[in-house]
Amino acid sequence: MQDLMEAVAEHELSVVLSSHLVSDVERTCDYVIVLVDSHVCALFSYSYRQVVCSAE
Known part of the structure; x- marks a missing residue:
């Protein structure tokens, strides 16, 4: 599965x-x-290592 995910990421999907x-x-x-x-x-x-938004 990891190889498939990396291949998809290369195409920015x-x-x-x-x-x-x-x-x-x-x-x-x-x-x-x-x-x-x-x-x-x-x-x-994960890029910024922070919560971007959250619902209350």
């Missing part, structure tokens, strides 16, 4: 990845959206 494995997400993703009951709860940027 977006991919939806659903995972509970934080290590895979950290290694693969630039941004993470956290969903709770189908609603966006938070957006985190």
Whole structure:
């Protein structure tokens, strides 16, 4: 899976990845959206190492 994700990243495409494995997400993703009951709860940027936005 890692090779596929890297190939997609080279073409600057977006991919939806659903995972509970934080290590895979950290290694693969630039941004993470956290969903709770189908609603966006938070957006985190690994590039900036900060929460970009969060719902209250």
